[in-house]
Amino acid sequence: MQPVVLWRGILAAGLLALAPVQPSAAEPDAGAAAWAANCAKCHRTPSRILYAVPDTTDAGASARLDRFLAQHHATDEAERAAIIAWLQAQASQ
Numbered sequence: 001m002q003p004v005v006l007w008r009g010i011l012a013a014g015l016l017a018l019a020p021v022q023p024s025a026a027e028p029d030a031g032a033a034a035w036a037a038n039c040a041k042c043h044r045t046p047s048r049i050l051y052a053v054p055d056t057t058d059a060g061a062s063a064r065l066d067r068f069l070a071q072h073h074a075t076d077e078a079e080r081a082a083i084i085a086w087l088q089a090q091a092s093q
């Protein structure tokens with residue numbers, strides 16, 4: 001490899017390392033972050049509680065889940081809404 005090419009490679013690698021870490025489109029959003037902060041210490045993954053997560057068209061069950069979570073480690077309303085939306089996205093996959 002010629003020295004100039006090598007330097008270009010090193011420079012490119014350096015720029016990549018400096019680039020801010022972007023969340024991938026499918027992954028962490030506010031709900032995922034809130035889940036990680038408030039829920040993951042007990043629920044390692046959402047898989048075992050997805051049975052309790054209604055789909056988005058079931059407003060009644062979604063409201064029940066919201067009331068449950070208000071007393072279950074998610075007191076902040078906006079955070080709770082984000083978690084529920086995230087859980088519903090997990091459930092629909």
Ligand code: HEC
Pocket residue numbers: 035038039040041042043049052053068069072073074083
């Ligand atoms: C301190 C541990 C702990 C934390 C933190 C915790 N959970 Fe739980 N969770 C449990 C346990 C234990 C159960 C099963 C017993 C029960 O239903 O209370 C449960 C049950 C559930 C259920 C099922 C309820 C049902 O109707 O069967 C859901 C949904 C749930 N958790 C969501 C969450 C979410 C979302 C968070 C974060 C905001 C969270 N949990 C934080 C311990 C925890």
